[in-house]
Amino acid sequence: MYLPSLDIKNFVEIFRESEFLPKFASDFHELHIGSWxxxxxxxxxxxxxLIGASLPITGYLLYFRRRCKA
Known part of the structure; x- marks a missing residue:
């Protein structure tokens, strides 16, 4: 399998010329703000x-409870 060497200039040019990046950016933005x-x-x-935001809080609570028992 032949893979051409890609330096950063070639990589940027490939995405600049393609129609993939604007569609991906638009879809990602809709997903990010929840309007998809x-x-x-x-x-x-x-x-x-909300579940993602609660993970640090619950992790801290579990850590604190375990630390107080020891």
Whole structure:
């Protein structure tokens, strides 16, 4: 299998000339702000983000409880 050597200039030119990057950026932005479908997906995005935001808090609580028992 032949893989051409890619330096950063070639890599940037490939994405600059393609139509992939603008579509990817647009889709990623919609996913990031939670507007990629209707109300159901907004609710799902909100719940998933709340779970992600609670992970550091619950991790700290578990650590603190274990540390106090020892």
């Amino acid at each position: 479908e209707g109300m159901l997906t907004k609710i799902i995005t909100f719940v998933v983000s």
